[in-house]
Amino acid sequence: MSLYRTELRRLGKRRLTRWATLLGLLVLGAVLVGVFFTNQKIDAEQQAIAKSRAEQQHQDQVREAERERAACVQAKASGQDQPEGRYPTDCAMIEAPPRESVETQWFLPSTFDFRLSFEEMVITFTSIVALIGFVVGASFVGAEWNSGGMMNLLLWRPRRLTVLLTKLAALLTGLVAVSVAALVVWTAGFWAVATLRGSTAKMTSGAWQSFALTELRGLALIVVAATLGFALASLGRHTAMALGGAIGLVVVGQFGLGIIMQMAGARFLEAWLLPTYVLAWMQKKVTLEDWESCNATYYGECKPDTLDVTWGHASILLVFGLVTILGAALVTMRRRDIA
Structure with missing residues (x-):
């Protein structure tokens, strides 16, 4: 054997x-x-939903940047004391990130x-x-x-x-x-x-x-x-x-x-x-x-x-x-x- x-x-x-x-x-x-x-x-409908959500998040970031810039201008105009580094020397430097920074694929399902x-x-x-x-x-x-x-x-x-x-x-x-x-x-x-x-x-x-x-x-x-x-x-x-x-x-x-x-x-x-x-x-x-x-x-x-x-x-x-x-x-x- x-x-x-x-x-x-x-x-x-x-x-x-x-x-x-x-x-x-x-x-x-x-x-x-x-x-x-x-x-x-992933179909076309999900692509459209993801693109819409990415656009919405970017718009939220734009509005938040505008609020921060306005607060910076107001704080400097009033001369209020702010925590060190709270705002830059030039308030115009506060800008929203570009649209490309928010990717559509982040909002797509797995x-x-x-x-x-x-x-x-x-x-x-x-x-x-x-x-x-x-x-x-x-x-x-x-x-x-x-x-x-x-x-x-x-x-x-x-x-x-x-x-x-x-x-x-x-x-x-x-x-x-x-x-x-x-x-x-x-x-x-x-x-x-x-x-x-x-x-x-x-x-x-x-x-x-x-x-x-x-x-x-x-x-x-x-x-x-x-x-x-x-x-x-x-x-x-x-x-x-x-x-x-x-x-x-x-x-x-x-x-x-x-x-x-x-x-x-x-x-x-x-x-x-x-x-x-x-x-x-x-x-x-x-x-x-x-x-x-x-x-x-x-x-x-x-x-x-x-x-x-x-x-x-x-x-x-x-x-x-x-x-x-x-x-x-x-x-x-x-x-x-x-x-």
Whole structure:
């Protein structure tokens, strides 16, 4: 009997795998339904209403500016004491903002523009499925160690690394198959949302290619998350090792490191945090800003220093973490006694 097919069958029959998959699908479905009911298609009537409300707000601002200018003139004519900075030296400087400052789109209802909003939905999908993949991956091998099933399996197939890598291959095969199917449905679902409750305009071949690459990066991140959960649980020979490691990374490695770097006055604090690199991997680039440094422009505008974190930086971190943890799991599997 094929070890690979046996592991695939074992993965599919595990209750945690089934319940976690069902829970993930329910969460994804809830997100899809929520987006559908919180958006609507904008027609000419809504455009006219929004334009009217924008015009009304601008007129309110004009009247308020006129009242303030009149009050300024009266205060200066009467010589009344005013709080410092209450009025400018020249009352004519009090003017209403231009009409363009009040945008019509502020008064439009929420609508789902597929080209502008779908990338965020891909990131949401990746986050949910990666979390499920991490838990399922950790449980898949951790339960084997905890129940003694790994020892029995090695009596049948004594090649340790082959057994561990075959189990990992079965896990990733099942995870990728389910993820790809769910991602196709996810894309079709949001295309329907955009068709019924938004807009599918400007969807060129280039836009589809960009979304496809984003989805591929999301699948890669899901695979990395599941592999890390699997490797951590194999290192500790228990599911709790992976879950505890993840909690320790979040609490100690992220919050603790963030506090330390903030106390040290480090610039670009987000550059020390893992979520920044995950987001950079998905979006290709994240620009961090240091508002402590204010570089005034010729017109007096404050321009902070910036730092770009790209998907290249993120890939180095992900590959390093994956190779280190999975390599440690393989070395430990080969050297430690099975008992």
